[in-house]
Amino acid sequence: MSFFNFAWQWLIAVGHWSGPEGVPSRLLEHVEYTALAMVISAAVGLPAGVIIGHFGRGGFAVVSLANIWRSLPTLGLLILAFVLSSGASWAWLIPLVALAVPPILVNAYEGVLGVDPDLKDAATGMGMTPLQVLFKVEIPVALPLILLGLRTATIQVVSTATIAAYISLGGLGRYIIDGLATNNYGEVAGGAALVVLLALVVQFAFSGLTRLIVPAGLRNQARQS
């Protein structure tokens, strides 16, 4: 029997759709973890990236550091945070934020840094104050890259939240980890299918969001990056 068969059989079983261990509550948990981690990461990464990009200093160090950061293993950080905090209920948040901040920061930095200097001169010439230039010109022009960073980070957080079930967090990863532990492949397959669906929804939601809020004149650039 194929993966899809297993997943389908498990998903259509009525008992799996209600109660605290049912699909709706697990899905909600997964979305809550992702949202919380993303709000914190964006609150740290976006201002930092925009400020570094605006002043154009320290960028090289930030980008090099972000590249090394990429090699940090998610599962290792997760388990390390869990063991070091003696199983604190917030332990999962540390690796999720640690992984989400770099793509948000680097893309915001590169987006703002890459804004055409002529554009900024023109805005200043029109009488805009430095803050107006930042918020009305630099950030909107950098928006395609900023959104790309947010999308990359969200996708990574959705994946990592799945793995976080290993340190007894809720969410959709619960089905995969529990199914593996009890040799119930149907549960594993059902959980995996749901996680894949969630990742696809996030991916397409960001494509839609980009189309909605990126100014029309910038859309071609968005597709390139």
Added chain:
Amino acid sequence: MSWASQNASMLAHLTGQNAYLALLPVLFGLVISLPLGIACVRFGWLYPPVLGLTSVLYALPALALFVALIAYTGLTDTTVIIPLSVYAVSVIFPSVVDGLRSVPEPVRQAAVAMGFGAWRRLVTVELPIATPVVIAGLRIASVSSISLVSVGSLIGIGGLGYLFTDGEARSFTTEIVWGVVLIVALALVTDSVLVLVRRLLTPWQREVASTHPVRRLSVLGGRPGGGDVPA
């Protein structure tokens, strides 16, 4: 330190396994991305749909793909290698396309004027110029691959990731820290090797690293006479 020296042979074995499970997919990714990228540059309409597909595949969580493949390939190395190869293609393929597109038009035309056929032009002109961008993609792909392998330890095939699950089961911090350190070290070594390979393959970049590709050509003596040739 004493734990690590007592378990040195296990650590060496796991590091080797981690390198194998991570880098074989990167090799597969390169082998798939090169013809795919070349085709997408030749036939421009092919690029957007293929890029869309690879970026969707890249979004799929590793653990979900690993367990989905168990139904077909069982608990074997293949189960980890296939998803990692898919991720490698999503990273390397766009860099092949960007690299080939970075070839300046005058260079291409010069090759045509010298009588190079499409194949010879690709191998001796376009691919060498694309090399730095392709290697930039390879660096990202191999570093992410090395760290992603550890997720495989949740299904028992995870190289150094074994130290994480084992360390968790025993609440033994030293073991977990060694896992993180060795993975980062393996990634740094691989990255340095790729930088070295790039230097060896593109010796002209060292002298005029930051100049425009066209100007690099004049260093190679590529502009006959140095004067403007009337069109």
